[in-house]
Amino acid sequence: MIGSGQLARMSVGPAAELGITLSVLATDPDDSAALVAAHAPVGHHTDLDRVVQFARHCDVITFDHEHVPADVLAAVAELGVPIHPDPSALQFAQDKLAMRIRLTELGIPCPRWASATNAQEVTAFLDRIGGPVVAKTPRGGYDGKGVRVIRAADDIADWLTRASEADPLLLEELVDFVRELAVLVARSPSGQAAAWPVVETVQTDSICTEVLAPAPGLSPDLAAAATEAGLRIAGELGVTGVLAVEMFEIAGPDGRNGFVVNELAMRPHNSGHWTMDGSVTGQFEQHLRAVLDLPLGAPDAREPWTAMANVLGGDLTELYSTYRHIMARDPHLKIHLYGKSVRPGRKIGHINVSGSDLDDLRERARHAADYLRGVIDE
């Protein structure tokens, strides 16, 4: 696995249970996964020679993030080491404009969008939409980075100076959504696929803070349509491993809600952390099964509801006393910490709790996350 953040870290336990030898290529010996993995050589994912050297010892290569450059992936492919997801699929998670073009070809609902390389094109799209729009750098953004809501071309004057025909910007309508959903599926090289229940994701300041599984009150028709879209995207794009499709739920003119696709991620994803405790097969186990072309596990929910709350770094740099408190207060919480130093706003862990009363579960997960962050003290 190239990359050694929390996604690689949470793969360590499932790999051990499956009897799989997992190596992670770490950027630093103190990386989240490097702290707990038996094999964690250090090397940067942009260093072609280093990645190739790492890949020589692997049977299959997969990823903790989507930032490995195309030339590095091509060099690994030349070795004959299988890469999952394949670079031909991964490009659609690496490049948001490529993703929009492909999904539109497939007839998957998307926000209205355009590419732009100059102020005239930006102004034309603003006029077409008739209000503020979202501008994105197609590559390299995450958690709100590389994304701006704009009202005029001047708002991205700095980006436009660097834009070109070869490297345009992506413009999208600002979707008036009811809420955000995510569809998580896994697909193996043999083509077997499995979908977890559709979830609701709650973002705060562009960072996912809560996931409710399954999405409460979601119409069965919309759940089926969203799941079908997730499976179809995985199949048409040739995704192997876990695919997360982030969606906006929108109110339809006929009173029936629909969806448009926001983003794709081809790896275990924050919207699937609930599966570690709330599903028969967690996303980290399933990703490993998928990229190794092992038969997939059942994605069924184990309880009526699971609430997940992300723990973000706050002003408390020492977690121990708060950690003890939340464990003592609620012995049913499943607490996952990433071994990362605390920085304000940084994702340092998450809490899962499952049961039959969603409001109660949500309050308990939220309380624990807020207490660990230090924003409440009772």
Add this chain to the structure above:
Amino acid sequence: MIGSGQLARMSVGPAAELGITLSVLATDPDDSAALVAAHAPVGHHTDLDRVVQFARHCDVITFDHEHVPADVLAAVAELGVPIHPDPSALQFAQDKLAMRIRLTELGIPCPRWASATNAQEVTAFLDRIGGPVVAKTPRGGYDGKGVRVIRAADDIADWLTRASEADPLLLEELVDFVRELAVLVARSPSGQAAAWPVVETVQTDSICTEVLAPAPGLSPDLAAAATEAGLRIAGELGVTGVLAVEMFEIAGPDGRNGFVVNELAMRPHNSGHWTMDGSVTGQFEQHLRAVLDLPLGAPDAREPWTAMANVLGGDLTELYSTYRHIMARDPHLKIHLYGKSVRPGRKIGHINVSGSDLDDLRERARHAADYLRGVIDE
């Protein structure tokens, strides 16, 4: 953690999730846990200097087995590093005769027993019981090793030549049991304790092959009495971490069943493997929480029933194709492999499956284990 078998291996994932740095002292770099743990220095648990050197880098010492000699434990204690369970408790898991003496003092039901150093004492016990009895070497046995059913003192002539007042043998009546049960509890240094539901264990050729959780048809009174005994033993002996109390269920003269205690183990135990998937808090997580004096997690079962089947090594040395088959046949199975080479009869993994129909679950777990062992091929 001293020792790096499968119990240490299965602690690696929970330690990572809890944000705990786990080091295992391995006897060999290819040990089950050493293959997956980030910190796995090599050294033998009987090597006093090596264990002390290892312990200097630890905040707390715990165990994967009970074979660390008393002088080694004393040297670690002198460093001031907390040992859990403490040697004063651990002695009762290391020495079956010490255990029988102490449990009898506490009034915990035990089989009739005696110590013996010569043939006369053995014959006297045989006469008292009036039938075959079980002879045990008090130290070092496991999975049926160091245990013999005897009809005459001659059957253990070899053991008697080595027995002495300082090192006697243990004789126990051969219990006419209904079935075997196990009570698994965890206790922290602060005295907090939690008990999982009582389970039925099925032994084949003195090796645990199946666990049914909870024990089907167990009377609520007997379940309560057995649990109370487990918690009382943990408290009275000062056990910290997980304690497994293996019991025989026996038919009472009044038609109400009772129990006698068979063995104690002070560490995660085969009878608790079902908790990894079947309980809110698995035994490996709970053991870590307990020995670190963190608040304990909820031991509730997550589903009405969980069946566990041990995978024993058979004639198939290459598991891959059978592994794929059982995964494809039943996507609800939770498969745990230990990374151990296959030898006939060796525990190399286990299968958990949870749900509401115990007969069905048991058949599925058993089938998968038999298929992996190579004793069935369909």
